[in-house]
Each structure stands twice: as structure tokens, then as C-alpha cells.
Amino acid sequence: MNGNFSAETDARCINPNQRAGLCVQINECQTLYSVLQQSPLSTTEKQFIKESSCGMGQDNLPFVCCTRDTGYTRTYRVTPNFADYPDFSDLSEGYDFSWNRAPNTPAPTTLLFPSDRRPWSFGEEPSADSSLSQSPGQGRRQPQQVDGSALLPQPPACGGVTIENKIYGGEDADLNEFPWMVLLEYRRLAGNGLSTSCAGTLINQRYVLTAAHCLVGRIVRQIGPLASARLGEHDTRSAVDCPRGGGACAPAAQRLGIEEAIVHELYKERSPNQLHDIGLVRLDRNVHYSSSIQPACLPSVVAPETKRAGQQYTVVGYGRTLQTARSPIKQKLTVNFVEPAQCKRKFSERKISIMPTQMCAGGKYAQDSCDGDSGGPLLRFRDNTWVLEGIVSFGYKCGLKDWPGVYTSVAAYDIWIKQNVRA
Numbered sequence: 001m002n003g004n005f006s007a008e009t010d011a012r013c014i015n016p017n018q019r020a021g022l023c024v025q026i027n028e029c030q031t032l033y034s035v036l037q038q039s040p041l042s043t044t045e046k047q048f049i050k051e052s053s054c055g056m057g058q059d060n061l062p063f064v065c066c067t068r069d070t071g072y073t074r075t076y077r078v079t080p081n082f083a084d085y086p087d088f089s090d091l092s093e094g095y096d097f098s099w100n101r102a103p104n105t106p107a108p109t110t111l112l113f114p115s116d117r118r119p120w121s122f123g124e125e126p127s128a129d130s131s132l133s134q135s136p137g138q139g140r141r142q143p144q145q146v147d148g149s150a151l152l153p154q155p156p157a158c159g160g161v162t163i164e165n166k167i168y169g170g171e172d173a174d175l176n177e178f179p180w181m182v183l184l185e186y187r188r189l190a191g192n193g194l195s196t197s198c199a200g201t202l203i204n205q206r207y208v209l210t211a212a213h214c215l216v217g218r219i220v221r222q223i224g225p226l227a228s229a230r231l232g233e234h235d236t237r238s239a240v241d242c243p244r245g246g247g248a249c250a251p252a253a254q255r256l257g258i259e260e261a262i263v264h265e266l267y268k269e270r271s272p273n274q275l276h277d278i279g280l281v282r283l284d285r286n287v288h289y290s291s292s293i294q295p296a297c298l299p300s301v302v303a304p305e306t307k308r309a310g311q312q313y314t315v316v317g318y319g320r321t322l323q324t325a326r327s328p329i330k331q332k333l334t335v336n337f338v339e340p341a342q343c344k345r346k347f348s349e350r351k352i353s354i355m356p357t358q359m360c361a362g363g364k365y366a367q368d369s370c371d372g373d374s375g376g377p378l379l380r381f382r383d384n385t386w387v388l389e390g391i392v393s394f395g396y397k398c399g400l401k402d403w404p405g406v407y408t409s410v411a412a413y414d415i416w417i418k419q420n421v422r423a
Contacts, residue, residue, distance in 0.1 A: 013065035016051040021067035021150060023054040024423035027286060029066035030204055030295075031150055034157030048072055066150045066423070148418030152204055152298060159297035159386035178316045178386070179232065180296035181330060182208045184281070184375065185255075186219070187227040195223050199317055199376035200281060201388050202231060202295045207421050208281040210375035211391050211408065215261045215279045217269040219374075229283060230255050232292040235329045251292055257284035262420050264413070272352045277393040277408045280420055296377060296388040299411040305382060311337040313361050313380050313389060315405070317373030335362040335378075338404040346403065350396060357412035359390050360404040378407045 013023040027033055032052060035045055048071050055063040152158075159180075180202040185194040197219055200210035208229055213219065215226065232253040242249035264276040287293055313335050318327050343360035344353070354360065361378060378390030390407030410417075 013054045015065040015067050015069055016048060017067075017069050017072060019067045019069060021065040022423055023063050024066050024151075026062050026064045028205065028423045029064050029150065030153035030157055031066065031068060031070050032064050034153060035070050045071065068150055070154075148421045149300070151421050151423060152301070152418070153295050154301040155297060155383070155385045158203075158295045158301070159388075160294055178314075178330065178332065178377070178379070179290075179292050179294040180386075180388075181233075181316050181377065182210075183230040183233055183318065184208075184210065184214055184226060185228045185230055187224045189222075189224040194227060196230070196318065197223050198374045199392070200229070201377040201391075202287065202293070203298060203388070203417075204295050204421070205286040205289070206283055206423075208283065209388065209391065209410070209417065210279050210281060211277045211393055212263045212267040212279040213269065213274060213277055213393075214375040215263050215281070216267075226258055226261060226281075228255050228257055229281060231287060232290060233330070234292070251290040254287065254293065256287065258282070259284040264416065272350075273347075273354065273358070274394050274406070275355055275357065278391060278410075278413050278416070280417065282422075296379065297385050298414060298417065299387055299389060300414045302383045302385055302387055305380075307337050307359070309337060309339045309342075311380070313337060313378050315361070315373070315376070315378050315392065317376040317392065335405070337361050343404055343406070347396075347406070354406065357409050358393070359407050359409045361390070361407065362395075362404045 013021050015021050026036070026049075032049055035041070035049065041049075048069075049064065052064040052066075053062055054065045182200040182202055183196045184198040184200055185196055186198075187193075188195050198210060198214035200208035200214070203209050220226065230253055232251060259282045261282070262280040264278050267274075267276040267278070315333050315335055317331055318329075338360040340354065340356070340360070347354050359378075373392045376392045377388050378392065379386050380389045381387075388410050390409060393406050393408050395405040396403045
């Protein structure tokens with residue numbers, strides 16, 4: 001069998017193109033999962049997936065050798081004996097890909113800093129010198145040295161257009177628009193219930209990209225620990241979201257627990273410019289994709305683009321509007337890219353240094369991301385794909401003329417993201 005090994009003891013494998021990869025459940029491999037979604041499969045596609053097999057999991061869920069490849073890249077290959085492989089031919093028709101390896105085993109909620117991978121409980125702040133002197137093996141979990149890009153989707157499995165139509169001065173998003181939007185929920189310290197004080201963006205079936213300040217610092221201290229993530233939400237006031245003019249309603253929102261959160265190791269809460277304001281949230285199980293839940297694309301999966309003043313971006317969130325402290329309905333707002341030199345000059349008035357790993361957009365009166373939008377997406381539609389370009393980080397008040405919002409540049413942290421996702 002290709003990539004012959006035990007899936008339970010060794011995650012390394014070689015795919016049919018002789019490229020090193022990671023043996024994961026097929027629903028965790030975005031590259032091959034996207035092939036399965038393109039029904040019907042061609043004979044070559046079926047053969048490539050069969051040759052990518054590297055074992056079987058519980059309930060006979062197949063494992064595949066996951067890399068960036070979606071098909072053969074070599075003209076010469078050895079034809080295997082297909083009797084040795086599981087039958088993948090019907091996986092794209094009705095198979096439940098929301099299955100989880102250990103659905104009845106709740107994982108502990110932990111916070112991980114990649115520099116030493118030492119876990120802290122949510123709500124607990126690490127000291128400045130904590131654990132950096134630890135030797136390997138003493139409570140550390142070293143990040144896997146794998147090609148993380150294989151776990152992240154590429155078009156058309158991400159950033160898809162599903163319709164045609166704290167956002168300060170924004171407008172309601174249409175039903176199922178921006179299906180990668182995630183609400184982060186915190187368990188209130190004062191009293192019962194959950195507070196949705198931050199947002200994030202779904203980037204694959206297991207990970208949400210957000211701001212570091214949504215995972216540590218003032219929000220956690222004042223509101224409470226991060227408890228869950230809500231996906232597929234449109235109107236927070238209704239259990240079922242339906243279009244205003246009639247028609248099919250959206251699938252019910254999903255609430256998932258948090259297995260762990262990873263904060264960039266160089267992020268400092270008290271830094272005026274909030275540099276390295278980026279973090280990952282690993283959900284406690286795989287998300288089940290639907291018309292209202294899909295991942296956004298990272299910049300690295302589309303052709304590079306030079307940013308220019310005036311380019312249009314879209315910010316999405318549930319933050320403050322002109323009428324209310326928070327919007328119950330998902331909001332969208334078009335903002336223009338602001339040249340770095342102009343943004344630097346403006347924020348230097350507040351003695352804040354804007355760095356190359358940050359980007360600025362907006363600056364029109366009453367149009368800005370605002371309270372409650374933190375961690376949410378700044379998107380650009382290009383190459384017929386919605387691309388996650390920025391993460392809402394900070395600004396000077398909300399909606400002030402000539403004061404753009406500051407966003408963490410996702411492209412600047414592409415390697416960091418891929419180093420910190422795992423199957």
C-alpha cells in the first residue's frame with residue numbers, strides 16, 4: 001500500500017507524486033476534499049485519491065496522504081493493485097464529513113503560545129518570563145513540522161460567491177453572504193450567559209483566524225473566558241434565518257467548543273500599535289460545511305496583487321452602527337485601502353508606529369469597523385474569490401474622518417499560520 005504505515009502511530013506519508021505529506025482523515029484534507037466535491041469524479045481523480053490512501057480510521061473512514069496536490073503531477077507512475085485500497089467512488093455523494101475521530105471525548109480548552117507551546121487555561125495570564133526556561137518535554141507540545149498549506153483550502157473550495165448583493169455606517173449583509181464569518185462567545189464573569197465580544201474568520205474545517213487581543217488581555221479579564229464559536233449566523237435575534245422576500249431559509253447556526261487558541265508569540269497586549277495582533281482558534285471538532293458555513297481563502301492561494309490607494313475592501317461584523325451599540329444582523333461595509341505612508345503619518349499624531357505587517361483602510365466619516373468587530377475579516381474580492389486580507393485590530397475611536405482602521409495583514413503571517421495549524 002502506498003505510504004505504508006499505521007495511521008495511529010505515524011503521521012508521515014508519501015503521496016502518488018512522491019511528495020511528503022501528512023496522513024489525515026479525508027475530510028481533514030482540504031485539497032482532496034475539494035476534489036470530492038466536484039461530482040462526478042473522473043477516472044483519473046478517483047485513481048489519484050485511491051492511490052493517496054494511507055489507512056483506515058474508525059467507522060472505516062479513509063485516511064489519505066494530504067499535500068498541496070489535487071492530482072497527478074508526474075507522467076510516470078506505478079499502477080497499484082486497487083484491491084488493496086478502500087473504495088472512494090461514492091464519498092462525494094451523501095457521506096457525512098462532519099464525523100469526528102473522538103466525538104464523545106471533550107478536549108480541554110487551552111491557550112498555546114507557539115514559542116514554547118506551553119498551555120494556559122483561558123482567563124489566566126502568563127507571566128513575562130514564564131516557561132521560556134523550560135526544557136523540551138516539560139509540558140511543551142512542539143508544533144508539527146508538516147506542510148500546513150495542505151490543510152488549508154484553495155479555490156473553489158474557499159472564498160466562494162454564494163449570492164449577488166461593528167460596521168459603523170454599514171448595511172445588512174444578505175442571507176448566506178460571507179459564510180466564513182464567526183462569532184466568538186465568552187462566558188460572562190458576572191452572571192450567566194455568553195457575550196459575543198469578538199469575531200473571526202473560518203479558514204478550514206477546524207480553525208478560525210482572529211486577533212490576538214480577542215484571546216488574551218482586557219477582553220478575557222473584563223468579560224470572561226472564551227467558551228465557544230458560533231458559525232452560520234445571520235440575525236442573532238432569530239433561531240432560523242430566512243430571506244425577507246421569502247424563499248429557502250438558511251441552515252441552523254452551529255455552536256462549537258474551543259479546543260485551544262494560539263496567540264502569536266511576539267504579541268504584547270500593552271503595545272500601542274498592537275503589533276502581531278493575530279491568533280488561531282482550534283475548534284473542538286470539524287465544522288460541517290453548508291450554504292451558510294464555508295471557509296475564506298488566504299492570500300497565498302491566489303495570484304499576488306499590489307495594493308494601491310483607493311482599492312476597495314469589505315469589512316464584515318456585528319459591531320456598533322449609527323443606531324445601536326451592536327447590530328443583531330451581520331453587517332458589511334466597503335472601505336478603501338490607505339497607502340502605508342499616509343497611515344503612518346496620521347497615527348504618528350498619536351505616537352503610534354504602523355509597521356509593514358499591518359495595513360490600513362477606511363477613514364470616511366461614520367464608516368468604520370468598531371466595537372465588537374475585533375478579530376473579524378477585511379476581505380477583497382479578486383480572481384473571482386473572496387480573499388481574507390486583514391484582521392480587524394484597532395483604530396482611533398470609530399468612524400472619524402481621516403482616521404483609517406488598522407488591520408493585521410494576513411499575507412504577512414502566511415508562514416506563521418501554516419506552521420501552527422494541524423490536522
